[in-house]
Amino acid sequence: MSKFQLNILGCGSATSTLRHLPSSQVLNIRDNLFMIDCGEGAQLQMRRMQLKFSRLNNIFISHLHGDHCFGLPGLLSTLALLGKTGTITIHIFQEGADQFRNILSYFCRETPYEIRFNIITPQHKIIYEDDAITVTTVPLLHGIPSVGFIFAEKPKRRHINGEAAKFFNVPIFMMNEIRAGADFTTADGRVIPNSQLTYPADHSISYAYCSDTMYSKRVINYVKGVDWLYHESTFGDDKAANTRKYHHSTARQAAKVAKEADAKHLIIGHFSSRYEDENVLLRQAKEVFPDVIAADEGMKIDLL
Amino acid sequence: MSKFQLNILGCGSATSTLRHLPSSQVLNIRDNLFMIDCGEGAQLQMRRMQLKFSRLNNIFISHLHGDHCFGLPGLLSTLALLGKTGTITIHIFQEGADQFRNILSYFCRETPYEIRFNIITPQHKIIYEDDAITVTTVPLLHGIPSVGFIFAEKPKRRHINGEAAKFFNVPIFMMNEIRAGADFTTADGRVIPNSQLTYPADHSISYAYCSDTMYSKRVINYVKGVDWLYHESTFGDDKAANTRKYHHSTARQAAKVAKEADAKHLIIGHFSSRYEDENVLLRQAKEVFPDVIAADEGMKIDLL
Numbered sequence: 001m002s003k004f005q006l007n008i009l010g011c012g013s014a015t016s017t018l019r020h021l022p023s024s025q026v027l028n029i030r031d032n033l034f035m036i037d038c039g040e041g042a043q044l045q046m047r048r049m050q051l052k053f054s055r056l057n058n059i060f061i062s063h064l065h066g067d068h069c070f071g072l073p074g075l076l077s078t079l080a081l082l083g084k085t086g087t088i089t090i091h092i093f094q095e096g097a098d099q100f101r102n103i104l105s106y107f108c109r110e111t112p113y114e115i116r117f118n119i120i121t122p123q124h125k126i127i128y129e130d131d132a133i134t135v136t137t138v139p140l141l142h143g144i145p146s147v148g149f150i151f152a153e154k155p156k157r158r159h160i161n162g163e164a165a166k167f168f169n170v171p172i173f174m175m176n177e178i179r180a181g182a183d184f185t186t187a188d189g190r191v192i193p194n195s196q197l198t199y200p201a202d203h204s205i206s207y208a209y210c211s212d213t214m215y216s217k218r219v220i221n222y223v224k225g226v227d228w229l230y231h232e233s234t235f236g237d238d239k240a241a242n243t244r245k246y247h248h249s250t251a252r253q254a255a256k257v258a259k260e261a262d263a264k265h266l267i268i269g270h271f272s273s274r275y276e277d278e279n280v281l282l283r284q285a286k287e288v289f290p291d292v293i294a295a296d297e298g299m300k301i302d303l304l
Numbered sequence: 305m306s307k308f309q310l311n312i313l314g315c316g317s318a319t320s321t322l323r324h325l326p327s328s329q330v331l332n333i334r335d336n337l338f339m340i341d342c343g344e345g346a347q348l349q350m351r352r353m354q355l356k357f358s359r360l361n362n363i364f365i366s367h368l369h370g371d372h373c374f375g376l377p378g379l380l381s382t383l384a385l386l387g388k389t390g391t392i393t394i395h396i397f398q399e400g401a402d403q404f405r406n407i408l409s410y411f412c413r414e415t416p417y418e419i420r421f422n423i424i425t426p427q428h429k430i431i432y433e434d435d436a437i438t439v440t441t442v443p444l445l446h447g448i449p450s451v452g453f454i455f456a457e458k459p460k461r462r463h464i465n466g467e468a469a470k471f472f473n474v475p476i477f478m479m480n481e482i483r484a485g486a487d488f489t490t491a492d493g494r495v496i497p498n499s500q501l502t503y504p505a506d507h508s509i510s511y512a513y514c515s516d517t518m519y520s521k522r523v524i525n526y527v528k529g530v531d532w533l534y535h536e537s538t539f540g541d542d543k544a545a546n547t548r549k550y551h552h553s554t555a556r557q558a559a560k561v562a563k564e565a566d567a568k569h570l571i572i573g574h575f576s577s578r579y580e581d582e583n584v585l586l587r588q589a590k591e592v593f594p595d596v597i598a599a600d601e602g603m604k605i606d607l608l
C-alpha cells in the first residue's frame with residue numbers, strides 16, 4: 001500500500017444526494033489516519049473503505065458548515081463504543097470547539113479516550129507537527145471563516161552512497177548525521193562534502209485541501225508548488241454567477257488555481273447536486289489544467 | 305400504494321455497521337410522513353426509499369441516545385436547503401429540545417419553514433392528533449427516559465347500506481351522521497337503528513414502536529391488542545444477560561411482549577452489531593410468537 005494515500009469519503013456539497021455524500025476525506029500516512037472534514041456518514045464510509053478507527057487520532061475541520069462536521073458526534077460516539085483509547089485531537093475553530101464540547105458533554109459523556117480541541121484560526125500557520133509531517137492552515141474565502149490544510153512531508157534524509165562511505169571509512173555512528181546532510185572529516189583532516197557521500201533524498205510530498213472557497217489569489221500563493229491540490233469545484237461554467245453568491249468556485253477556477261500555483265496534480269470535488277455527471281466539470285477543468293481527477297466516494301488515490 | 309406503510313430507514317443498534325444503520329423509520333399514512341427516530345444517515349435513507357421531504361411534518365424522538373437522533377441536524381439543514389415551507393414539529397423530551405435548539409441556532413439559523421418542539425414526557429399520553437390518527441407515548445424501561453409511540457387510526461365511519469337508505473328514504477344531508485353511527489327517524493316517527501342502515505366500519509389500524517427498552521409488563525399493558533408491534537431485539541438468547549446491563553431486550557422477550565399483548569404481528573429490530581445473521585434472532589422470536597418479521601434497511605411493510 002502507498003505510504004501517503006488519500007481516501008475520498010464524501011465529495012458532494014451541502015445538499016447530499018444518492019450520488020455524493022457530504023465532505024470528508026482520510027489521509028493515510030504510513031498507517032496514521034488524518035481525517036479532513038467529517039460530514040454526516042463519515043463513520044460509515046470509514047467502515048466501507050476499511051479504514052481502521054484505531055488508527056485515527058486527528059480530525060481537521062475546515063469550517064463550521066454542517067456538511068463539513070455533522071458526522072463528528074456519531075463518529076466520536078462510535079469510537080467510544082469500540083473502546084478506543086489514547087487521544088483524538090480535533091483541529092477546529094473556537095466556536096466549533098464550543099459547539100461540539102456542548103453536544104458531546106450531553107450525548108457522549110464518558111469516552112475511554114481523551115478528546116482534545118486544538119483551536120485553529122483563519123491564518124497561514126503550522127497547526128500540527130510530528131516526526132513525518134506538518135499541517136499548515138491556509139485562509140480561504142468563503143463568507144464564514146474557513147481554512148484549507150496543507151499536509152507536507154518533512155524533508156527526508158539523503159541516501160548513503162555505500163561505496164563512497166566505504167572508501168572514506170565513514171564510521172557507522174556518523175551515518176545518521178550524514179543522511180541528514182553533514183559533511184565528513186577524515187582521520188587526516190580532509191573534509192568530504194556530503195554530496196560525495198550521499199544521493200539526494202526522496203521527494204517530500206505535499207497535499208493541499210482547499211474547500212470551501214471562492215477563487216483566491218491568496219490561496220494560490222499559499223499552495224504554490226504543492227504536489228497535489230484538492231480544490232472545490234461546486235459549479236460549472238453555466239453557474240459561474242453562483243460562485244459569488246454562495247462563495248464557491250467553478251471547476252475552471254479550480255484548474256486556474258492549480259495552474260497558477262504550479263501544482264502537479266489537481267483533484268476536484270464538492271460537486272453541486274445539480275450535476276448528474278461530473279464529466280462536464282472535469283472537461284472544463286482540463287481545458288485549463290490537464291492533470292485533473294474528479295473525486296468520487298470510495299476513491300483511493302496514492303499521492304506518493 | 306398502501307395507505308399505512310412502514311418504511312425501515314435503519315434498524316441497527318448504537319454501533320452502526322455496513323449491514324445496519326442506526327434507528328429511523330417513516331410511517332407513510334395517506335402520503336403524510338411521520339418519522340420515528342432519526343439516526344445518522346436518515347436523510348439519505350429517505351432519498352433512497354423515495355420518501356418525499358415535502359411530505360414530512362412530524363418527527364418523533366424516542367429518547368436522547370445519539371443513535372436515535374444524530375441525523376436531525378443534517379435532515380433539518382437539507383430541508384432548509386430544499387426550501388421546505390410550513391412547519392416541522394419535533395416531538396422530543398425537554399433536554400433534547402434544548403440540545404437541538406442550540407445546535408440549530410448555530411448551524412441552521414434561517415430556515416424557510418418553522419421548527420416547533422412539542423415537549424413530551426415519559427408518560428402514557430396522547431401527544432399528537434389529526435383527523436385520521438392519534439399518537440400516544442408509552443413509557444419504556446431503558447435506563448434513561450425513553451418512550452414508545454402508538455400510532456392509531458381513529459375509528460372510521462361506517463359504510464352506508466345503499467338499499468336500506470333508499471328504502472327508508474334517508475336524505476343525503478343525514479348521511480354523514482349515519483356514517484358516524486346515528487340512528488334515523490323516519491317522517492312518521494319510526495326510529496331505524498344504525499345497524500340496519502350501515503355496514504361495519506373498516507378496521508382502524510394501530511402500530512406501536514417500542515425501542516429502546518427492556519422487557520416490561522407495563523409496556524405489554526400499554527400496547528395490548530395492537531395490530532403491529534415493532535419491538536427492539538438487540539440480543540439473542542446467548543447474550544440474555546446483557547439485557548439488564550444495557551437495558552435492552554432479546555428477540556425472545558420481544559416475542560413474549562407481542563404474545564402477552566395479543567399483538568397481531570411483530571417486527572423485530574435494533575439488532576446488535578454482533579449478529580451477522582438476524583435469522584438466529586428471528587428463529588428465537590418465532591418459537592414464542594409465529595408472526596414475526598425481521599426489519600431490514602429499505603424494507604416497506606404495508607400495515608393496512
